[in-house]
Amino acid sequence: MTEKRPLILVSNDDGISAKGVHELVRVLSGIGDVVCVCPESPQSGMSMALTVNSPLRVKKLEDYHGAGMYKVSGTPVDCIKMAVDNLLERKPDIVVSGINHGSNAAINVVYSGTMGAAFEGCAYGIPSVGLSLTSHNEDADFSPCYPWIIKIVKLVLEKGLPYGICLNVNFPAHYEQFEEMRVVRSCKGRWNDRYEEYLDPAKRKFYWLAGRFENEEPESEDTDEWCLNHGIISVVPVMLDPTFPHPEQFSYLNSSPDNQ
């Protein structure tokens, strides 16, 4: 009896042309049946954005290493919905999003389209993982990640993930190999944003977002940023549901005819 191969849904936010997703498809096609559904254009920073006020188009492309390849004229969340609701014959066993070109550690997780796809998989009750390499290089070398990706995907397929929790995995760039992977928490910090000002040829102003991440706890060893700064792969379990678990702390907002 042959073991049933898992059905692996792959997506990303850098778009169907990115190197990261092609490498991911190739690596995962060794351990399962892969279907890849990606945005047709780059969708970095799209978070869990969803297309509700306009139509979507879907195009099937040529298979890649045996995997079905599709592009969708929408966001990473749209890709997961379109795949699960419309393209796949059965619910996938796992959603793997990435490999993102760039870090999704710390607060980046909330803006990340890569993690948007993982969170959406999570909303369907599918174990979901987002993978990122901390390099924006279009031709980055993802190969040190491969054995670890296989390890993570196999472990998650075997053990599952609790409903509503997915994994945000970041690989530090510029290492030839990794020796360690740690389950940690998101580092506290924020973007010090500013907008660069420009003039277009007609002398009208436009702006472009710039900024620098400010780590508020560089010494905390149990954070993703610390791991990434020390050559260690970080795994942060994250929750889809943002509900604060202690609503009673805000009971001063309760108001009824009796206490008005």
Next chain:
Amino acid sequence: MTEKRPLILVSNDDGISAKGVHELVRVLSGIGDVVCVCPESPQSGMSMALTVNSPLRVKKLEDYHGAGMYKVSGTPVDCIKMAVDNLLERKPDIVVSGINHGSNAAINVVYSGTMGAAFEGCAYGIPSVGLSLTSHNEDADFSPCYPWIIKIVKLVLEKGLPYGICLNVNFPAHYEQFEEMRVVRSCKGRWNDRYEEYLDPAKRKFYWLAGRFENEEPESEDTDEWCLNHGIISVVPVMLDPTFPHPEQFSYLNSSPDNQ
């Protein structure tokens, strides 16, 4: 000595032309100095999407009830960043986003652009509130919400909110007045999505997202959906940081040279 008026930053996701945001600006101009910075086009379902790969334009419009009005060619998150980083002379005392035309209860909170703006305010450490009325009617009657909005905003200005927590407030539509407001949790449930299929004039397929929310716990009285179905205003405190607080549950993913 006159009391200093609070600086109130207003945004939304329905865009600068929506009735909900105009009503909100008018109501809040009675209790503070209001600056309103909204997307120039509707941005429903944009979550915390952020414009990183293209430029932004900003246009100052005519004041409305004494409030400065601006439109930005981006998302709700872009509007908050542009306001705080570029347009306002000081950090606002509160961010109020809405009033959204449509519910942001239950899982809608993660897709909501209205809440995207509130979460972004939260990331700046500004007490932030998202307001929604459960009606998509463009000309909905928001007036029953006004006394409650003033009450909420005054309470939040007085008491502040802990860093990283903002409020998701939903008002049930079609009530002439409200008698009760409750601090509750997000209802568990999911969208049963499907894509409607169409053919364009050139006979090419396109898709449009449709679906219906499925409440998984209609009898639970401590949820936002229950409140909204019983004429009660719901307030759900929500967290910006999605980190799962018990990473040790996933320690099987730890891997070091010692345990490989």
